[in-house]
Amino acid sequence: MMNEEEKCEIDPDYYDVDESPTHQRNNNHDHPVAITSTNGDENHPNPPSNQEHHEGWGFTDPKLRPFVIISITYLLFTITDGAIRMIVLLHAYNKAFSALNVAVMFTLYELAGVFTNLAAGMMGARWGIRFxxxxxxxxxxxxxxLLFGWKDEWSKQQAIVYVTIAQMFAGIAKDLTKLGGKTVTKLVTPEGRDTRLFRLVSLLTGWKNSLKGVGYFLGSALLEVSYQAALWTMIAIILFALPFAVFGLSKDLGTAKKKNSSLKEIFVLDNFNLNVLSFARMFLFASRDFWFEVPLPFYLRSPNCFALGPGFTCSADDTDACTSGAQCDPTLEYCTNINTGGGCGGPGVQRAIVGAFLGGYIILYGQVQSWTPQLVTGPLKQTPPNKITEVFWGVINCYPTMIGSIVLYASEAFKEYQAQGMMGWLITIIVTFAVIFAINSSIHSYLVVKYAASDKVAVSVGFYYMANACGRLVGTLGSGFIYTYAGGENFYIEGYNPGMDARLGLAACFVAGTVCSLLAAVITVWIKDDESGLKCGPCWTIVNSTEVEAGVKSEDHDSGNILSEQQCIIAA
Structure with a gap:
């Protein structure tokens, strides 16, 4: 277990968007203290005196001003970051791009996260957070x-290259902006457990995940108005955020006075536990992105296979005759699939509903992750978590997608296109996965801090979250390939080819996600950390604790203090 001095070396610049530590407790566990950077940032305001604490901190306090400005800017940016994925994906779907085509469009966005995530911290330390x-x-x-320049007359190859480059800039933007959002808690140092500022930090942290979910929905809903309206709205949000950063922040804010870490130092390979955890992390996030980012929205948009073809006639004056995501072809005078490359067999819901579906997942995931210590690991006596805790929850993480694949393959609700049954199963599977995945992610966020104790924490964590980005990249690209080619032969309708069976494509992606979840759990077994054992509540011990057997009991393991500490570790 790392000591408090080592904990306070953590640099949130390197942390992923929803899993960075924000605060640790000091030695007496009475007061939250801001995490200081290994880059030697000495520009943070001093803690308020007792007099300041009793008077309270208002929004006009100069110590709080950078915190408020950066938080507002970062939260507004988060909306646009969520929206851009939905805008690109759903617009591409309507232009008949396959799932593999769209996955390729996201490749440079995810790849930018691998490298920019490492370089952003050094840029901020040299030129400041404002820059x-x-x-x-x-x-x-x-x-x-650039997305305004996407032309209908382009070939698919031209469009894929163009949109991929545009997405690359969005990926770089995400990690550069995240630097400010994730270092915001280093700018202030509240004294006292329940200060107004500390509560504000927690509130804004929760809003971050909620607003990303709002972005998913907003981007999808605005497409129902027009593609251009969606783009202009998001640009307007960014333009609204810009003046806060331009006029409200000092150019020296966040610059380091000590030597900054080099890229060479980031690739630290001598910490066995952290390296194993990073490898497991890659598969953990791939287990989600093998079905979530591209296959799920494609499946939700795909129409009912049994409502297509010459048997379902329509005309230019009666386009409403086509239902369940199908469109009327006035030339053929029957209902057709908007995107044969996306297959058929899904519920065919509107784009706004797709955005609400994915946005709801993100909001639920973020909230469960934030409250895991209080609601899950604390009551189960699994706080602080260890390797065995993560293996336990990692195995459980396999079940939602495994059940989902079986249901998609075998359930009559999907085979016979029973719309209510299909949506009921999908909601149950995805909500269950969101909860379990959030628990796993919060445990990982604690373990990375614990295992980084023997090395420079910021450098080690940078490598760890590079693995996280690699998992998203592998999952996204792999999902497009599997969904496109695992759907089997095209669904047969006499006189019309509606595309492959999307039901089988999504089921195969669920299988890939299950395999990745299992691999993540198996890899975690290699970690050398068995001290705390495993409990499932006060009365059920699955693995005995070696610490208890040896009579070791530290004050640091006081349940209330540990809950507070773990909550702060996963808070952002």
């Missing part, structure tokens, strides 16, 4: 601006 924030917001405007 990286402005560059990130500007690149996001550039990315949205």
């Amino acid at each position: 990286t924030l402005l560059i990130g917001l500007s690149l996001q405007i550039l990315s949205y601006g």
Whole structure:
């Protein structure tokens, strides 16, 4: 277990968007203390005196001003980051791009996360948070601006290359802007357990995940108005955020006075536990993205196979005759599939509902992750978690997608297209996965801090979250390939080819996700950390604790203090 001095080396610059530590407790567990950077950032405001604490901190306090400005800017950016994926994906779906085509479009976005995530911290330490924030917001405007140039007359190859480059700028923008959002808690140091500022930190942290979910929905819903309206709305949100960063922040904010870490130092390979955890992390996130980012929205948009073809006639004056995601072809005068490359067999819901579906998942995931110590690991006596805890929850993580694949393959609700039954199963599977995946992610967020104790924490964590980005990249690209080619032969309708069976494509992606979940759990077994054992409540011990057997009991394991500490570790 790391000591408090080592914990306070953590640099949130390197952390993923929904899993960075924000605060640790000091030695007496009475007061939250801001995490200081290994980059030697000495520009943070001093803790408020007792007099300041009793008077309370208002929004006009100069110590709080950078915190508020950066938080507002980052939260507004988060909306546009969620929206851009839905805008690109659903617009591409209506242009008949396959799932593999869309997955390729996201490749440079995810790849940018691998490298920019490592370089952003060094850029901020050298040029300041204001610089990286402005560059990130500007690149996001550039990315949205480039999407206006997507021409209908282009070939698919031309469009894929163009949109992929536009998405690359969005990926870079995300990590540069994230630097400001994730270092915001280093700018203030509240004294006292329940200060107004500390409660504000927790509130804004929760809003971050909620607003990303709002972005998913907003981007999808605005497409129902028009593609251009969706793009202009998101640009307007970024332009609204820009003045806060331009006029409200000092150019020296967040710059380091000590030597910054080099890229060479980031690739630290001598920490066995952290390296194993990073490898497991890659498969954990791939277990989600093998079915979530591309296959799920494609399946939700795909129409009913049994409502297509010459048997379902329509005309230019009666386009409403086609239902369940189908469209009327006035030339053929029957209902056809908007995107044969996306297959048929799904519920065929509107784009706004697709956005609400995915956005709801993100909001639920973020909230469960934040409250895991209080609601799950704490009551089960699994706080602080160890390797065995993660293996336990990692195995459980396999079940939702495994059951989902079986249901999609075998359930009459999907085979006979019973719309209510299909949606009921999908909601149950995805909500269950979101809860279990959030628990796994929160445990990982604690373990990375624990295992990084023997090394420079910021450097080690940078490598860890690079593995996280690699998992998203592998999952996204792999999902497009599996969904496109695992659906078997095209669904047969006499006189019409509606595309492959999307039901089988999504089921295969669930299988891939299950395999990745299992691999993540198996890899975690290699970690050398068995001290705390495993309990499932006060009365059920699955694995005995070696610490208890040896009579070791530290004050640091006081349940209330540990809950507070773990909550702070996973808070962002």
